[in-house]
Amino acid sequence: MNTKMPYVRILVFGGLMCLLPLVLTTYYLHIAILVLIWAFLACAWNILGGYGGQHSFGHGLYMGIGAYAVAYLVNRFGLTPWVGLLVAIVLSAAAAAFIGWVVFRLSLKGGYFALVMIALTEAAVYIVSNINALGGAGGLEIEYRGNSVAFLQFAGKGGYFYIGLILLVFILLLTQWYKRKRFFYQLIAVRDNEDAAEALGVDTVKTKIKANVMSGVLCAVGGVFYIQYYLYVSPRSVFGESVSVQILLFAIFGGLGTVWGPVVGACLLVPLGEIARAELGNTFQGAHLLLYGAVMVLTMLFMPNGIVGAADRLRKRWQGRSATPVADSQGGEAA
Amino acid sequence: MNLDFSGDVIAQAVVSGIMLGGLFALISIGLTLMWGVMKIINFAQGEFLMVGLYVAYFLVAWGHVDPYITILVTVPFMFFFGIGVFRLTISPILKDALLNQILLTVGLMLVLQNLALGFFSADVMSVRTRYSTWKFDVGPVVIGVPQLIALFGSVICTLAVWYFLKTTESGRAIRASAQNPTAATLMGIDVPRTYMLAVGISSATLGFAASLMIPFYYTSPTVGVFLSLIMFIVIILGGIGNYMGCLLGGLIIGLAEAVGAAVFPGSLSRVFMFTIFILFLLFRPQGILSRRPT
Numbered sequence: 001m002n003t004k005m006p007y008v009r010i011l012v013f014g015g016l017m018c019l020l021p022l023v024l025t026t027y028y029l030h031i032a033i034l035v036l037i038w039a040f041l042a043c044a045w046n047i048l049g050g051y052g053g054q055h056s057f058g059h060g061l062y063m064g065i066g067a068y069a070v071a072y073l074v075n076r077f078g079l080t081p082w083v084g085l086l087v088a089i090v091l092s093a094a095a096a097a098f099i100g101w102v103v104f105r106l107s108l109k110g111g112y113f114a115l116v117m118i119a120l121t122e123a124a125v126y127i128v129s130n131i132n133a134l135g136g137a138g139g140l141e142i143e144y145r146g147n148s149v150a151f152l153q154f155a156g157k158g159g160y161f162y163i164g165l166i167l168l169v170f171i172l173l174l175t176q177w178y179k180r181k182r183f184f185y186q187l188i189a190v191r192d193n194e195d196a197a198e199a200l201g202v203d204t205v206k207t208k209i210k211a212n213v214m215s216g217v218l219c220a221v222g223g224v225f226y227i228q229y230y231l232y233v234s235p236r237s238v239f240g241e242s243v244s245v246q247i248l249l250f251a252i253f254g255g256l257g258t259v260w261g262p263v264v265g266a267c268l269l270v271p272l273g274e275i276a277r278a279e280l281g282n283t284f285q286g287a288h289l290l291l292y293g294a295v296m297v298l299t300m301l302f303m304p305n306g307i308v309g310a311a312d313r314l315r316k317r318w319q320g321r322s323a324t325p326v327a328d329s330q331g332g333e334a335a
Numbered sequence: 336m337n338l339d340f341s342g343d344v345i346a347q348a349v350v351s352g353i354m355l356g357g358l359f360a361l362i363s364i365g366l367t368l369m370w371g372v373m374k375i376i377n378f379a380q381g382e383f384l385m386v387g388l389y390v391a392y393f394l395v396a397w398g399h400v401d402p403y404i405t406i407l408v409t410v411p412f413m414f415f416f417g418i419g420v421f422r423l424t425i426s427p428i429l430k431d432a433l434l435n436q437i438l439l440t441v442g443l444m445l446v447l448q449n450l451a452l453g454f455f456s457a458d459v460m461s462v463r464t465r466y467s468t469w470k471f472d473v474g475p476v477v478i479g480v481p482q483l484i485a486l487f488g489s490v491i492c493t494l495a496v497w498y499f500l501k502t503t504e505s506g507r508a509i510r511a512s513a514q515n516p517t518a519a520t521l522m523g524i525d526v527p528r529t530y531m532l533a534v535g536i537s538s539a540t541l542g543f544a545a546s547l548m549i550p551f552y553y554t555s556p557t558v559g560v561f562l563s564l565i566m567f568i569v570i571i572l573g574g575i576g577n578y579m580g581c582l583l584g585g586l587i588i589g590l591a592e593a594v595g596a597a598v599f600p601g602s603l604s605r606v607f608m609f610t611i612f613i614l615f616l617l618f619r620p621q622g623i624l625s626r627r628p629t
Contacts, residue, residue: 055434057441106617110433111376115567116616122564123609126602241560245441252438285457286449286556293445297424300439304431 006176006259014169021158029157035270036164037226042250042262043171044218049248050257051184052211053191054109058117059247061124062216064238065092066223071140071233072133074151081152081228088220096216100209107205118241125239139234142227152228160229167225168263171218175259187211188257219247242289249292253299255308264307269295343475348597349590350476356589357486358552360582361544362562363569364496365537371576372513372533374433375425378440380566381559382447383420383538387413387545388554389451389460395549396462402550403466403484409542417538418531425534426527444559451556461553481550488547489582492540497578499536509533513576568612574622583623 020032041063049055069091070084103116129137147155154160178184186207189197198204227233237243254265273288280287303310366380377383387409394405424443428435469480500506511519512529520526569588573580591611595604615622 053434055438102617108617108620111437112616112620114376114434114437115571116613119564119609119612119616123606123613126605126609130601130603130606242445245445248438284453286452289445290449290453293442293447293449296442297439297446298442300431300435300442301424301427304428304435 003180007173010169010172010176010259013172014165017165018162021161026157029161031271031274033157033160033164033229034274035266036161036168037222037229038246038250038270039263039266040164040167040171040225041219041222041247042254042266043168043175044215044222045247046215046251046256046258046262047175047178047187047218048208048211048215050251050261051187051191052208052215053257054104054208054211055114055248056117056212056215056244057114057248058119058121058244059215059219060238060240060243061117061121062092062096062219063223063226063243063247064121064124064128064233064235065095066220067227067233067238068128068134068140068223069220070224070227071135071142074142075140076133080150081224082150085221085224088224089217092216092220093213096213097209099216100212104205104208104212117244121239121244122241125235128235128239135234137235139232139237142231144231153231160225163228164225167221172259172263179259183207183210191257245296246292249296251306253295253306255306255310255312258306258308258312261306261308268307344597345594346474347476348593350473350478351482352590352593353586354479354482354486354589355593356586357489358482358544358548358585359565359569359589359592360585361485361489361492361547362541363566363573363581363585364492364578365540366566367570367573367576367578367581368496368533368540369537370570372509373429373530375429376433376437376440377537378437378563379443379447379559380537380541381561381563382444382451383413383417383559384541384545384562385451385554385556385559386416386447387542388549388552388558389455390542391545391549392460392462392554395464396460402462402464402546405549406543406546409546410539411542413542413545414535414539417541418535420538421531421534426530429530444563448556448559455556457556459553459555462549464550466550479551481547485544485547485551488543489585492543493578493582496536496540500578505529505532564609564612568608568615570622571612571615571620572623574625577622577624580622580624587623 021029024032041059045056045059066085066088069088070081073079073084073087074081099120103113108116128134134140145151145153147153147159152163186197186202189200189202190204190207194204197207223238226238230237250265250269251262252265253269254263255261269292273291276287276291284290299306305313362384365383366377369375369377369380390412391402391405391409394400394408395402400408420443424439425436428439466481466484470477471480472478500510508519508524508529509532511522511524512526512533516526519529565588569584570581572584572587573582588608588611591608592604595607598604599607
């Protein structure tokens with residue numbers, strides 16, 4: 001296959017998506033923006049969780065760092081979110097590097113890594129709730145200034161949609177590009193067999209730290225976008241358990257360790273969740289989280305490689321019915 | 336920081352901490368059993384406890400059953416509830432990657448939490464029983480009777496589980512399956528059945544805990560979120576699959592919570608607890624008592 005094809009596909013996808021605001025009503029545009037935010041966050045998580053096999057149950061931590069950095073700088077010093085974005089990137093990179101350095105050097109993995117990330121994120125809830133400068137448990141609000149590129153604010157939803165779309169296309173191109181680079185091959189090797197990777201000369205700790213930083217920084221960027229869209233952040237809205245779980249759910253449902261998986265997952269689940277919330281929210285609170293939980297259970301039972309993984313297997317089986325059977329691998333790789 | 340505390344305040348905090356610790360140990364036994372035997376990390380364990388609490392709550396509030404009599408219902412109910420959930424969801428993917436099993440239990444957690452939210456609303460429900468206000472004074476320290484009963488219950492439950500695993504044939508089978516499922520199968524042990532028994536016991540302890548908690552605790556859809564974290568902290572401190580360690584871990588965390596709340600302002604005592612947890616996960620994941628690293 002032509003090596004340029006995957007990039008063309010991403011750009012065509014972006015180009016087609018550009019037309020969406022022309023046909024969608026405000027409400028559906030809102031849902032589309034949510035899809036973009038969650039797809040972006042899930043793609044970011046996927047770098048560490050999907051390609052690296054290190055399932056973080058606390059990526060809301062980095063998202064929160066991004067959101068709070070911007071909210072604090074705008075409120076306290078009146079700085080533009082563009083500066084906030086830089087600060088968010090630096091802070092989240094430092095946090096991810098430190099956490100990765102401690103956790104991976106002590107070769108914590110699997111359930112232990114998951115628990116550490118949960119504990120850190122949960123601790124962040126209580127720490128931020130007790131810091132008055134960050135609004136305590138009530139959270140921080142950003143003043144609405146109307147259309148202003150300097151403050152990354154738009155009157156309509158169209159502006160947010162296009163920014164979200166640019167971010168998503170960017171992360172898709174980035175993942176696609178890295179997929180053919182040494183770093184991701186090493187990362188996948190670490191995921192599939194850490195001892196073998198180590199024996200072949202891969203610095204497994206460094207590789208994992210690098211993936212953690214990349215994934216964390218991108219999540220923080222997602223957090224910046226999140227606060228700019230909602231203009232409000234509270235400890236539970238970013239550090240809450242369900243936030244981190246949603247990020248990983250979309251990636252896993254779509255297909256771990258695939259370029260498009262997280263996008264597919266978010267595109268299918270976020271609208272369903274929002275509709276469930278809108279239709280049933282009054283009579284049955286938490287309908288969308290119930291749905292997400294059920295999807296998680298069913299995915300693990302029947303489709304552990306997610307939609308892209310399952311589709312890929314079907315496609316390969318169909319193509320090569322007489323050829324060798326397809327190996328049932330963890331996180332099957334899609335084109 | 337509140338530095339004007341007197342000896343009485345600290346004495347009260349220590350006594351409350353020990354009783355709270357008993358409760359924490361009691362709710363954690365099931366988790367350490369399940370993790371120790373099946374290597375399954377059940378993130379929905381707190382939500383199982385929530386189910387037990389709702390059962391106990393409705394029996395007491397609507398059925399006017401004595402809270403300690405509800406044990407007769409909650410324990411068997413939770414035993415079969417645990418087995419039912421296990422057979423439907425966890426058992427089919429027992430051979431899958433560990434992380435898949437964890438993710439499945441996270442899904443279960445969301446399902447149970449939000450089912451409770453949908454059916455019972457977010458209200459915090461508690462029930463006043465005739466035991467709720469029973470207390471006695473020892474010098475300057477007040478001791479609540481239901482809390483004391485929960486502490487005794489915790490010790491009894493720990494000893495019972497330990498005794499069962501050490502002396503009975505089924506207990507031996509559980510320990511064998513935990514050590515080496517393949518070898519256990521070769522020795523004629525029905526490992527899937529043994530796992531089911533372990534899950535049933537694990538969740539039955541939560542039924543027992545729920546009945547003892549209901550006179551002085553509350554229930555809500557999110558009650559399990561915090562208690563789950565407590566369970567994880569307790570069993571990591573105690574060492575996975577170590578029942579006496581679990582009791583010790585419970586007491587330490589109970590003391591940390593109660594004394595921390597008396598010393599630190601607001602909810603910062605929680606941060607103190609999480610710090611202990613993270614340090615243990617990082618530097619001593621085998622727990623306090625174990626000598627060899629896992």
